[in-house]
Amino acid sequence: MEVVLLHGLLLLLPLAALLLYWYNATFHYFCKVAFFNCWIVTMATLLSPFAALRGRSVENMKLLRAAILPLKHFYGIKMQVWGSEHLNIKEPYVIVCNHQASLDLMGMVEVIPDRCVPIAKKEIMYMGTVGWACWLSGIIFIDRHKREDAINVISQTARIMRRENLRVLIFPEGTRNQDKSMLPFKRGAFHLAVQAQVPIFPIVISPYWDFFSSKDKKFTSGTCTIRILPKVETQGLSPKDVPELTETVRQAMADALAEMSANHCGDQHAEQPPIPRCAGAGAGRGTGRVCEEDTMGTSN
DSSP: OHHHHHHHHHHHHHHHHHHHHHHOHHHHHHHHHHHHHHHHHHHHHHHHHHHHHHOSOGGGHHHHHHHHTTHHHHHTEEEEEEOGGGGOOSSOOEEEEOOOSTTHHHHHHHHOOTTEEEEEEGGGGGSHHHHHHHHHTTOEEEOTTOHHHHHHHHHHHHHHHHHHTOEEEEOTTOSOOOSSSOOOOOSHHHHHHHHHTOOEEEEEEOOOTTTEETTTTEEOOEEEEEEEOOOBOOTTOOGGGHHHHHHHHHHHHHHHHHHHHHHHHHOTTOOOOOOOOOOOSSTTTSOSOOOOOOSSSOBO
């Protein structure tokens, strides 16, 4: 009798889990987050041996990108990209982007160009096969708690960018932020671009409020808009221009984010709104449209 009851309970468990998934928002949220993390770990474990055959190389980023791209279909998230033509240049550059959640990975792989690697916090390197896969893909790790080490990494990266035609992606806020405004930017990304004398491409990802919230434990399907703004030149700029450049770009990106938020709330299917114009750092040095971020801010 006890065996029969036990078997009955075991049969009911999948049904109970399915009902919870469909009717309990919190359970639904944790299931999707768990699947996201498991997918990343599994793909890293499966692809690392293939990446190891090539050794540490930025070309391995193509494997990571291919592994993450299918996630948007599993979650029913539609990605809209505006301004992708801006990235169609062959020279090295710095990409700066706002950072909201782990879901940024799905947005990142939509726009990341060839020979581009993120700068990430050093702790990721010790996350088992995920850290190994990141290292093999050429991701640059930075110790945010050791200022001198971080400065050295920025200087080394500036030299490598010019020599190897490398593009670098950075989250200047330095941590995840789901608030309605952007956090203050760290200046690492700007120092990197100025040292390397390479342009900066600001990217703004629309808020996830409609379909994702770690605070409210919400994770449904929805639409994410990614806007790539025209490049910001740094030719002729010096380290003394970095503070002004940082604040000017942060405000411009915040304005763009606010505009995208308002447009998204009003009509998710509206035409692309005009990109806000703002002056570059220093008279005559801007490109007319600026948005930017940091480099000591890193990916979480």
